[in-house]
Amino acid sequence: MTVRIDETDRKILAELQRDAGQSLEEIATAVGSSKTPVWNRIRKLREAGVIGQQTVILDAEALGFEATFFVLIRTSAHEADWQRQFLKALQERPEVQEAHRLAGDIDYILKVRVRNARAYDAFYQALISEVRVHNVTALLSMEEIKSTTMLPLDG
Amino acid sequence: MTVRIDETDRKILAELQRDAGQSLEEIATAVGSSKTPVWNRIRKLREAGVIGQQTVILDAEALGFEATFFVLIRTSAHEADWQRQFLKALQERPEVQEAHRLAGDIDYILKVRVRNARAYDAFYQALISEVRVHNVTALLSMEEIKSTTMLPLDG
DNA sequence: GCTGAAAACTTGGGACA
């Protein structure tokens, strides 16, 4: 499960994060190695699960997803059964882009991407009808200042 | 700037989101078309900026990024100059994966990914020394329940 | 705006230092 990752692996991962569409040769040049060794490292990192999904970042606004909400949830129900149901509800709803269980006062935070405020309300009503929650605060994003999936691997 | 996107475009985008490493032929089959038309559509969508960065999702924990914080920021400074400086600070810090300006009571939310709690503290100290903020609440993630960049394009 | 095919490039793997 744990993989030993050296400097070259880290450089390869940084290149792949930056642009996964590059040819093997470009990556090899960028990291100062050549095709076969780079290819073997990539294969190993993929097998180890360090490299996951290869995807494309789409322009959410251009596709009509104009509202992003961060939802802070407090609950009084802490039983295993409630939690299982809540997790299942989140996994099933594609408008939930992120969900984290938190330490402290607030129990969960969600990032919810929807077409408009009405679509958020529909989501909210569906959620609270499926699972009991104690208190919900929705924070509406006015402007996405920054959004990246890149990890800083160069340090 | 605005592109007309039809059903076929939407299917292509959904396929690319799901797996950007597929061959043109696989995508063409999946959407019920053939290589050349699919290729022309992809090119147009790329030019229009609907398709952005092509990347790879890495396993943050395997790479030693073990702490995620959501940071809620209230400020009393609403001058353009302060805002410019704050935005610049966020853009420059690679540990900030998301930053949104919010409507209402809380002014900004950040998602910050760091190696450990000490690294978060270093980030926090650096941030408050660069820009004046009124009130900061950090929410520590205990568990990433869900994380995706995919938009639900099938509806 | 599609089909089909040709040209250029890329991948994935084998033989060898």
Next chain:
DNA sequence: TGTCCCAAGTTTTCAGC
């Protein structure tokens, strides 16, 4: 482990429908 090289497959362009 890395370098060189090849066959198979893929991308990109283009003429014709």
